Amino acid sequence: MKLDDVDGEGFQIEDRRGQRSASDGLGGLGAVLGGKGAKAGIPALILVVIVALVSQAGGGGGGTGGIDDVLGQLTGDGARSEAAPASAGGTKDEQYRFVGDVGTLLEDYWSDAFDRSGERFEPTSLVIFDAPTDTGGCGVGTPEAGPFYCPPSQKIFIDFGFYRRLEEQLGFGGDFAMAYVLAHEYGHHIQNLLGIDDEVRKAQDGASQAEANALSVKLELQADCFAGVWAKSAYEDQRLEAGDLDEAIDAAQAVGDDAIQGANANQESFTHGSSEQRKQWFSTGFETGDPSACDTFS
Numbered sequence: 610m611k612l613d614d615v616d617g618e619g620f621q622i623e624d625r626r627g628q629r630s631a632s633d634g635l636g637g638l639g640a641v642l643g644g645k646g647a648k649a650g651i652p653a654l655i656l657v658v659i660v661a662l663v664s665q666a667g668g669g670g671g672g673t674g675g676i677d678d679v680l681g682q683l684t685g686d687g688a689r690s691e692a693a694p695a696s697a698g699g700t701k702d703e704q705y706r707f708v709g710d711v712g713t714l715l716e717d718y719w720s721d722a723f724d725r726s727g728e729r730f731e732p733t734s735l736v737i738f739d740a741p742t743d744t745g746g747c748g749v750g751t752p753e754a755g756p757f758y759c760p761p762s763q764k765i766f767i768d769f770g771f772y773r774r775l776e777e778q779l780g781f782g783g784d785f786a787m788a789y790v791l792a793h794e795y796g797h798h799i800q801n802l803l804g805i806d807d808e809v810r811k812a813q814d815g816a817s818q819a820e821a822n823a824l825s826v827k828l829e830l831q832a833d834c835f836a837g838v839w840a841k842s843a844y845e846d847q848r849l850e851a852g853d854l855d856e857a858i859d860a861a862q863a864v865g866d867d868a869i870q871g872a873n874a875n876q877e878s879f880t881h882g883s884s885e886q887r888k889q890w891f892s893t894g895f896e897t898g899d900p901s902a903c904d905t906f907s
């Protein structure tokens with residue numbers, strides 16, 4: 610990714626590496642997931658909130674070619690012009706700067722989108738951590754859980770060790786793989802601002818496990834799609850380099866439930882979607898550059 614001109618200072622990062630926090634006395638995840646409400650109306654609501662974002666999509670839908678064209682341009686020789694910041698010799702400070710720059714681009718993109726559609730935007734912030742930490746409403750965050758977004762505190766939590774493990778275990782890597790993960794978590798923040806995750810949690814309350822899982826998959830796939838929408842804006846700003854898009858697509862596939870569960874994968878237990886679905890929704894976001902194309906619920 611080309612980020613030389615980005616001033617990453619604008620994106621709020623809290624660096625908790627090296628800190629230990631007491632892991633007792635913190636609210637459980639159940640508090641976040643609770644809530645009562647009717648099951649109806651989810652697709653309708655999501656359509657409404659997403660249609661509100663259509664008007665800001667600008668020329669995103671047209672002209673610049675589908676993902677295959679772009680893949681052709683960006684993957685030609687398979688060159689990876691940048692090493693993975695997480696594990697290929699990058700220092701912690703490089704990683705810190707990288708997520709700061711990408712976070713700034715995400716914030717710029719989504720705040721503009723909200724401004725144009727008259728929605729009220731609030732920035733998220735990023736917590737970098739490497740030991741159990743207070744999430745401010747989602748219980749204790751542990752590095753083992755991988756990156757996540759906590760709606761009550763509106764914060765994204767990332768442990769850089771997660772990337773190392775992904776690379777070792779799933780062959781995942783590259784700077785744009787990390788950008789994809791951050792963009793996916795940012796997508797959860799967008800869902801929070803639009804009230805989408807709230808509606809999903811209400812619908813999950815009292816639903817069967819299989820239904821609740823299916824809703825969770827839709828939420829996750831929408832976050833992948835939102836990540837693709839943002840990636841399109843980075844592409845249009847000529848920030849992508851050879852191999853970048855492949856890295857994101859590989860990463861989306863690597864974190865598919867079937868890839869993680871392996872040969873005994875059980876679709877009903879999926880909470881994030883299959884590799885194929887994750888790749889597909891990221892690509893839909895990228896091809897259209899349009900958040901309204903991310904209606905995974907209908």
Ligand SMILES: [Zn+2]
Binds near residue numbers: 794797832
């Ligand atoms: Zn997610």
